[in-house]
Amino acid sequence: MSAAEPELPQPTVRSLVLLSIPAVVIGVVSGLALWAVDELAALIERGVWTSLPAALGVDPSSGWWIAIVLTVTGLAVGLAVQLLPGHAGPDSATTELVSTPLRVGVLPSLAVATVLGLAGGVSLGPENPIIAINASLLAALVGRLWKAVPTRLVVLMAASGTIGALFGTPVAAALVFTGIVAAVRGGGALWDKLFVPLVSAAAGSLTMTALAHPSFAIPMPAYTHVTGWDVLSALIIGSVATGIGLLAALVFPAVHRTFHAVRFPVLMTLAGGLALGLLGAIGGPITLFKGLSQMSQLVQNRADYTVPALLLIVVVKLIALLVAAGSGFRGGRVFPAVFIGAAVGTLASALVPAVPVPVAVAAGVMGMTLAVTRDGWIAIFIGVAVTQNLLILPILCLAVLPTWLMVTKAPVFLISPAALKPTSPRGAGGAAR
Template sequence: MSADRTQARQLALLVALAAVVGAVAAVAATAFTSLVHGAENVLWTTLPASLGADEPPWWWVLGVLLVGALLVALAVRLPGRGGHHPLDGLSFGAAPRDLLSILLAAFGSLAFGAVVGPEAPLLALGAGIGVLAAGRVGPGPSRVLVLAGAGAAIGVVLGSPLVTALLLLEALLHAPRADDGPGPARAMVPVLVALGTGDLVRVGVGDWPGVHTSTLTTGDLAAYPTVHVADLGWGLVTALATTALVVLATRSAESLRDVARRAPTVALAVAGLAIGGLALAVRATTGVDVDVVLFSGQQSLGTVTATTAVGTLVVVAVVKTVAYALSLGAGFRGGAIFPAVFVGCAVGAAAAAGLPGAAVGAQVACGIAAGAAVVLGMPVTALTLAVLLCTDAGPAVTVPAILGAVVGTVAKTVLDARRDGVDTTDATNTRGTTGATASPPPATSDPSAPTA
């Protein structure tokens, strides 16, 4: 009974600490994302407008990306080296002393137009807050607090505690269990508490309306109350095309990464100029704003689903893939999830616009699930994210989303198994696996020790 009481006291302490960690991590993540969005608005809207331009001039687009590249190059020279590389998968651990470098590198990437997502710096920020709270528990339980902080922070952009909880649970299932730490089921108790208090920051409580954050949305999708047989066949095409593009992006980025190691600053600068050039070329040929090609894509999902020109959608999907590869390979810092989601959304929208009998809700859900699955290797998380993003179309989008999640996960599993010298069960050796084996930080006597 004494052992049971000890475990109960430990769990109660973890729950209490997790509640505080979740709220603090959510506030910090909201502040960072607000800073990034504010900088984006100033750099890409306010300042060009002050020059009398209706849209950013070509020299402005190239100049802003070049400045962002130089900021990242500066950040990777600081202690912490800008955080782990986005090709190394998700990381749920970060030392507080490294956060300045991590956040500066992410700011230079996200606000200045690189095609990476915000999830990596938010995970690091939340994990760092969890580390600060972990001093009162042992190394094993400290992993739970770090995971709780990371989850509450990334929940700010995922927008749903359900998606975040499934992502963390799948990460726990991939991770080795610490001898003195709780198993996945028990570890999720304090994690869920952290997600709950973190979500209160977003949605509010009582008369307090919460802190406004941008919401992930695919826009207004046509109703899809029942599955159409054609969507299963076309969904396979959408899933395979999305998988091919995301795999092309990540594998090309790995090759570029090897080249970029020789001259990191030059690689970042050249890649920044190339990404800007691609965005300008798409604007000149299709009339699409440069921000559809630039950035993570999370704010442009609705724009893509509202587009009906097949050629434009194909061009956007392909060019976004190239910009995605350049951003990852050159060393811009951020996450790999949201650009893959955007590519899947664009492919799905193109399929719906160009293939007979294909419904936009079903194809977009299938593409999003495939993109998320192939980059994460977490089929349940990919499925849930796709369904929630397309839920306005109706519950029937679940079946095409399952198809996409299965295709993406199988493709990733096969490709990872064929990679020489990669152990796909070890989260510390995930170069090129882009998140499939994400795990919390290992148990250590120093809870501030980084994971990579």
């Protein structure tokens, strides 16, 4: 959403109350859509990674099975991108969390490509595609049912509802949209502008919580006392994690160009799937999928991993994120970035056991998330969310300062749409209207 777009009218008490009705509806629908995508992906995932291997008598964690499944996933996603109407929308490497609505005809193919990638173990999250799907679909529907509601406001409400559902709390949406609102010219109270998106975010969050109970929280040892050494440790770990993320952002355009040199989308994602399969065979099942449950598993079972094993996980997941995002798969970069940050924190705690695990993991998550999202609020929020400990908050508020200076002038983990050339006459773009 650009600050150059027409400014929304200043809200009044009456308009806020009236807009709360469509906001609740939009939030609920956004949560239901996310739940449906997650459930469908989980159903296919169980079939591919549990039922089918059991029927064949094979070990789903074996390297050859991981390689085969990811390669087939790459082929399936590529066929969806190349052959289905709309070509699964724009390349996710070129999209931010909130962008211009797509044509409704693009959405089915985008949903198919997203579900296949999530179920197959691709190292991307659902955030970018599901926000695009909800915002585009609801903008079209509300445009017919509530013509008085501006399309831009519908997009904000749909994005808010989806973000609230993704993170299980409307606070995440408030933090994300604080930056967007701050970029828009005009007066008025900040909370007047956030009121309707927050209503939608709360409705989406409550809907998803009632259906699926999403949570970033990881069971960790108790942390009850802040020390100066803990603050120093967070500063160092956060900066290292940010540096890793910036290194990935630096090489991302080269990875993207390499895969997009392939003429046909199906061959591009097939190559990406094969590369992801080989990486998964090296790193093991812990390095697959979007990384939310795998993050909890890694931190809780950290004693089972040696320092070299943790380092391998960080490297493999980082390369997997670059490959998945660069080879035409549809998905977001936030969830795998959070996993990488947690892995960096776990590695730091293993190298220096005196560093409390909650501090190390929160700082790693904050640093890596900041490098990928360029949003200090959401980076701090997720860092605190994984620990569920408010004592971590002041530590991260200090640790974010040097990391923010690091990212200010650094490359962005995003490909400019202008730099993306069509990969075939049939296109992999399926662009917006």
